[in-house]
Amino acid sequence: MAAIYLRELKSYFLTPIGYIFCGMFLVVSGLAFAQCTLLAQSTSSIGEYFVWMMIIFAVLIPLLTMKLFSEDRKTRTDQILLTSPVSVFGIVMGKYLAALTVFAASFVVNSFNFVLLYRYGSPNSLSIIMSIIGVFLLGAAFIAIGLFLSSLTENQLIAAVSAMGVNAAMLLISLVANNVEATGPRTILKWFSVMDRFTPFTNQMLDVSAIVYYLSLAAIFLFLTDRVIEKRRWA
Numbered sequence: 001m002a003a004i005y006l007r008e009l010k011s012y013f014l015t016p017i018g019y020i021f022c023g024m025f026l027v028v029s030g031l032a033f034a035q036c037t038l039l040a041q042s043t044s045s046i047g048e049y050f051v052w053m054m055i056i057f058a059v060l061i062p063l064l065t066m067k068l069f070s071e072d073r074k075t076r077t078d079q080i081l082l083t084s085p086v087s088v089f090g091i092v093m094g095k096y097l098a099a100l101t102v103f104a105a106s107f108v109v110n111s112f113n114f115v116l117l118y119r120y121g122s123p124n125s126l127s128i129i130m131s132i133i134g135v136f137l138l139g140a141a142f143i144a145i146g147l148f149l150s151s152l153t154e155n156q157l158i159a160a161v162s163a164m165g166v167n168a169a170m171l172l173i174s175l176v177a178n179n180v181e182a183t184g185p186r187t188i189l190k191w192f193s194v195m196d197r198f199t200p201f202t203n204q205m206l207d208v209s210a211i212v213y214y215l216s217l218a219a220i221f222l223f224l225t226d227r228v229i230e231k232r233r234w235a
Contacts, residue, residue: 004086004094005101012102021064028056033113035163046123047202054195056140058164058171062163064102065146066156068095069229073154082233083160092226099143107111107136108116126204137214138194144168144221151228170194 012018029052034047103179108227111132117123146163153159174196177189190196197214200207 001090001094008098022106045135056233061142062160067161069151070156070159088230130201134198141217148221150223151225
């Protein structure tokens, strides 16, 4: 697994994808941060900033995951991986952790923006920390979704667009739920809503059920990816 991880991590910076993702992520999230907090001269709008971060993740994370399996299928290097003495789980986790590392590094750099808030007042540090944890877990789940969709096709564009669509749908569940009058369906939709799961973090709560939800979402799509690759290995 370590060899797969290092190979994928290195590949991000041997091609433009890693630089494009990091650059676009830092620029777009920086603009959103400035608009929501610094230009507004208010730290009360920090929740709005994290909502924008979710939207940014839905669009940019697929750029990070689209090549993970689809590129190997297109260049036929997947046959080398599938016949190597590495378990399918090791292949999947190596690729996932490589993408997660690039995402986490960009996210950590971006988080230094919050230092600027202390120039304009006394922001609620606990609220910021909880929100960072929540939105990072959501990003980790989006990476798992993108990884799974990348394993289904050899076309990187299809992998990216389909991942953006799934991510957007998951964000829109909350909007749909708010417009459903029936209590039962609305409750079910809100249970699946990644936005509603994030709300406790903005209220300074480390919601265990939300953490389990995000981790379970990532685990489910990693398992599905493992099954897809395992099937291909024995095909």
